[in-house]
Amino acid sequence: MSADTHKNTEVGISENEAPVSTERFLTFTCDGLNIGVSTNYVIEIITDHSITMLPLVPDYLxxxxxxxxxxxxxxxxxxxxxxxxxxxxxxxxxxILDINDVKIGILVDAVQQVMDVDQSLISPVPVENQQELIRGMVSSGGNSVILFLDCEKLIEAY
Known part of the structure; x- marks a missing residue:
């Protein structure tokens, strides 16, 4: 085995394949939808915390x-x-997310799992179904789809 061939084998690609760019996502449910958020933004998950209500803010805050x-x-x-x-x-x-040094918490129905996703498989959301906070989607087998949260848009509107 030549040094070049051995090098490609170590990173899991053959000479004919392009390297796969994967990103790790934490998936959660929201109203029956499966949504993923990049683990690059995730600080931690908390289950028992008292929220102090604020007056005169949008209902989602x-x-x-x-x-x-x-x-x-x-x-x-x-x-x-x-x-x-x-x-x-x-x-x-x-x-709890850290998006460009802005810390924010998102309240979700349930956390599911952490998974690696090949970014080349993520496709845009069809225009007629577009949701401003969703940046793409991927099929996860069967009839299931995972939508990906656009964290930048989340803090823009906030």
């Missing part, structure tokens, strides 16, 4: 939390996407 002395706004992602509110359950949790 549920309030703020204090986490290790830092004030973090909490957005109910379901309401932010124009879905109907639901009662919070034992699976409801807050995903």
């Amino acid at each position: 549920k309030g703020i939390i204090s986490m290790r002395g830092e004030i973090i706004p909490i957005i109910d992602i379901r309401l932010r996407m124009g879905k109907l509110p639901i009662e919070y359950t034992s699976t409801t949790c807050i995903i």
Whole structure:
């Protein structure tokens, strides 16, 4: 085996294949939709935290939390996407994100899993179904689709 061939084998590609660009995503559910957020933004997941309500804010801004002395706004992602509110359950949790040094929490129905996604498989959302906070989608087998949250847009509107 030549040195060049051995080098390609180590990174998992043959000489005829292009390198695969994968990104790791944390998936969660929101109103029956599977949504992924890049783990590059995820700081932590919290399940039991008291949210302090704020007056005169949009309904999707549920309030703020204090986490290790830092004030973090909490957005109910379901309401932010124009879905109907639901009662919070034992699976409801807050995903704390750091987007360009802006910390924000998103309240989600349930966290599912962390998965690696080949970025070349992510396709744009059809225009007629476009949702401002979704940057793309990928089929995850069967009739299931994972939508990808556009974190930059999330803090733009905030």
